[in-house]
Amino acid sequence: MIVGYLAPIAFGLASIGSAIGVGLVVGKTIESVARQPELQGRLTGLMFLGIAFTEALAFIAIAVAFIPFPS
Amino acid sequence: MESALLASAFLPAALLADDADGGFHGPSLGEFFPPAILFEGTPFELNRIMMIRILITVLLIVWLIIATRRMRIVPSRFQVANEFLLGFVRNNIVIETLGEKDGKRFMAPLMAMFFLILGLNLTGVVPFLNIAGTSVIGTPLVLAIVSYVLFVYAGIKKFGIRFFKNQLFPSGVPWPLYVVVTPIELISTFVLRPVTLTLRLLMNMVAGHMLLVLCFSATHFFFFTVLADGNLLGLLGVGSLAFAGVFTLFELLVAVLQAYVFTFLAAVYIQLSLADEH
Numbered sequence: 001m002i003v004g005y006l007a008p009i010a011f012g013l014a015s016i017g018s019a020i021g022v023g024l025v026v027g028k029t030i031e032s033v034a035r036q037p038e039l040q041g042r043l044t045g046l047m048f049l050g051i052a053f054t055e056a057l058a059f060i061a062i063a064v065a066f067i068p069f070p071s
Numbered sequence: 072m073e074s075a076l077l078a079s080a081f082l083p084a085a086l087l088a089d090d091a092d093g094g095f096h097g098p099s100l101g102e103f104f105p106p107a108i109l110f111e112g113t114p115f116e117l118n119r120i121m122m123i124r125i126l127i128t129v130l131l132i133v134w135l136i137i138a139t140r141r142m143r144i145v146p147s148r149f150q151v152a153n154e155f156l157l158g159f160v161r162n163n164i165v166i167e168t169l170g171e172k173d174g175k176r177f178m179a180p181l182m183a184m185f186f187l188i189l190g191l192n193l194t195g196v197v198p199f200l201n202i203a204g205t206s207v208i209g210t211p212l213v214l215a216i217v218s219y220v221l222f223v224y225a226g227i228k229k230f231g232i233r234f235f236k237n238q239l240f241p242s243g244v245p246w247p248l249y250v251v252v253t254p255i256e257l258i259s260t261f262v263l264r265p266v267t268l269t270l271r272l273l274m275n276m277v278a279g280h281m282l283l284v285l286c287f288s289a290t291h292f293f294f295f296t297v298l299a300d301g302n303l304l305g306l307l308g309v310g311s312l313a314f315a316g317v318f319t320l321f322e323l324l325v326a327v328l329q330a331y332v333f334t335f336l337a338a339v340y341i342q343l344s345l346a347d348e349h
Contacts, residue, residue, distance in 0.1 A: 041167060045339065052336055056263055059270035
């Protein structure tokens with residue numbers, strides 16, 4: 001019998017989405033800075049804002065592990 | 072209550088760890104709830120993490136008093152270093168996001184936020200302190216509530232009750248879509264913002280501390296249990312020690328980055344509620 005705990009697997013699944021999202025946001029920002037280096041300041045700000053929203057799902061997924069569900 | 076919630080979430084893991092006697096014991100969430108040191112049994116109970124928070128707060132106050140006394144036009148080396156730190160937050164975070172005029176209004180809370188978070192994060196890699204003051208939910212939660220109050224205050228001060236209309240019913244959306252847009256905006260602006268601010272800081276610090284403890288305790292286990300028994304597998308401890316060094320450097324980076332991101336997002340949220348509707 002396998003005994004274990006499922007929350008880490010749930011977090012792993014949930015973080016796939018955020019990982020792809022954050023990767024896209026950062027990648028596109030680097031691309032745009034390469035095209036227009038003078039906009040770097042503004043783009044960095046937008047990048048962090050975008051990351052903040054995308055990351056939110058992963059953080060909610062972590063927090064779910066701490067909610068005591070009745071079993 | 073905090074500890075009760077966490078204990079219930081990690082009970083299965085803790086039970087498993089107890090089964091393997093003499094084996095390797097990984098870190099558990101008990102790390103974050105050390106026994107009380109002072110005033111045990113009263114509401115003012117202090118444990119190691121609280122002591123670290125108090126220590127850092129005192130250090131910050133002393134540093135700021137010393138740094139801002141006897142400032143000269145031709146600065147000393149100490150003053151240049153302080154001006155660099157304070158100037159970074161002032162120019163690169165606050166004024167760049169909020170602009171000159173609004174930036175100066177919200178300078179004090181944002182500045183305090185940055186240095187408090189930075190100080191408390193750095194204790195995670197300071198030897199003998201070894202745990203970040205932000206790795207228990209109290210500090211991140213309080214700071215997130217401060218930033219929540221700040222951006223709601225900024226919006227109400229500027230637009231009055233129209234602030235909520237601006238946030239919940241963004242202009243330029245055809246009106247039937249408000250059925251979908253308004254609940255999303257309500258949740259993302261007034262619920263998810265403070266929640267994610269708290270969790271981002273907290274979880275980064277918790278995960279970082281867990282990684283460091285795991286690496287160092289694995290090293291200890293390999294060297295003093297496995298190698299001491301004459302088993303050459305214990306030499307793996309060299310690898311885990313190297314990982315511990317790398318992760319310590321990584322934690323330094325994370326500490327600075329999280330302080331930056333938290334302050335920056337607080338500033339951006341204020342800016343978003345001050346922005347004019349087009």
